[in-house]
Amino acid sequence: MTSVDAGAGRRPRARKGEGRQLRDEIVAATERLLLATGSSEAVSIRAVANAVGVTPPSIYRHFPDKTALIFEVVDRHFAELEARLDAAIAGLDDPVAALAAAGRTYIEFGIENPEPYRVMFLTRSDETPDEYKYERLAELTCFGTVLGIVQDCIDAGRVRPDAGDAVTVTIGVWARVHGLTSLLVTKPDFPWPGERDQFIAHYMDSCLRGLLVD
Amino acid sequence: MTSVDAGAGRRPRARKGEGRQLRDEIVAATERLLLATGSSEAVSIRAVANAVGVTPPSIYRHFPDKTALIFEVVDRHFAELEARLDAAIAGLDDPVAALAAAGRTYIEFGIENPEPYRVMFLTRSDETPDEYKYERLAELTCFGTVLGIVQDCIDAGRVRPDAGDAVTVTIGVWARVHGLTSLLVTKPDFPWPGERDQFIAHYMDSCLRGLLVD
DNA sequence: AGCGTTACGTTAACGCTGTTAACCCTCGCG
């Protein structure tokens, strides 16, 4: 009894066309449990079923398996990243400033959504559904968005000529940003330097300095 | 039947003082299974017990729980990193060259030991044993070793003055290196740039350029 | 020589997990 289940005790059966409604409630309950436990392995099908007042097999009328359910929740969180990224770079004319802002936004998203981030990027790729392998993965991380920013930087002559093409640079940026994000997510009790926001901004600047012309 | 268990069919009981021998065999079998399955969750206590020809509860005579067993295996792999790191920087007088070599060695270690790396750095810190929280974690990642190299770089006037103190720089280096390593480990089927060794070396150089004086 | 202790390993079981097969009910349409 994790104090989050709240039984809900046997909900009434849905009308004919209203199976979707339960589906949404299942997703919502899963998200709640994911937030509460902070671990996708800790949220069980039985707990989700209990939270929405239904028996475990009912879940399988709406989702093929647990992984699909978890990834649906995670997917919704990543849609938010997409929006936040776009908002962050919206008013910025300087592509370098946009790149820095995108990096900070990405890191902040990871900190605020640790478990979705964990599921997406810290689990082996053979236990993620096919559609998230990396076609969709690249799409969700806004790989294309960042790639565009990087290309803008290159076109503006701001990137060192020996840094490689836009794709290579983007992967490099992703690796750097992901590195700090994943450490912050998995080891939150590590003795990180005092002012975290400042440290993050400093890290981003220091990373970009290695890629940009002086 | 994963084709790795190999039954071994009920081993003979050990003599009085020779409990350690089974203990070693358990660790060896766990390591074998970890290598074969590539996932610590996929290696079960029952599979390990079967592999050494013993019943599951026997494992608990030698290890308090599954986590302790896994971490013992992982620990041994990290001892190897320690040695490889020292060997890599041994003959190098230039501290910057040493730092680059250390980074490449770390990344190579991650690629060659994906599951130990995953267990160590890609799982939430509250499911790692206390002694690996980060006192020992910092020790095992050779945090001290890298910190020493970074300090040498600072003393030699090779680090940008605004990069912060040695600890901050070391954390930053760790984050960058860990970022690429963890992506390579979790997403091996990502379309990485062609020559991987070259890409890694290029990545390291590009990272260091942001930290060092020109 | 025989007793007691203790290390070593066993059998049986608990409670949990994801998942499936088989069933029932009730709504809505023709």
Next chain:
DNA sequence: CGCGAGGGTTAACAGCGTTAACGTAACGCT
């Protein structure tokens, strides 16, 4: 009115980590 199908249930399987209670063989000691 009947019937198909959507929506949900009960019962169960196989596997997991883990624990309690029990044997059993080997050693030290008197």
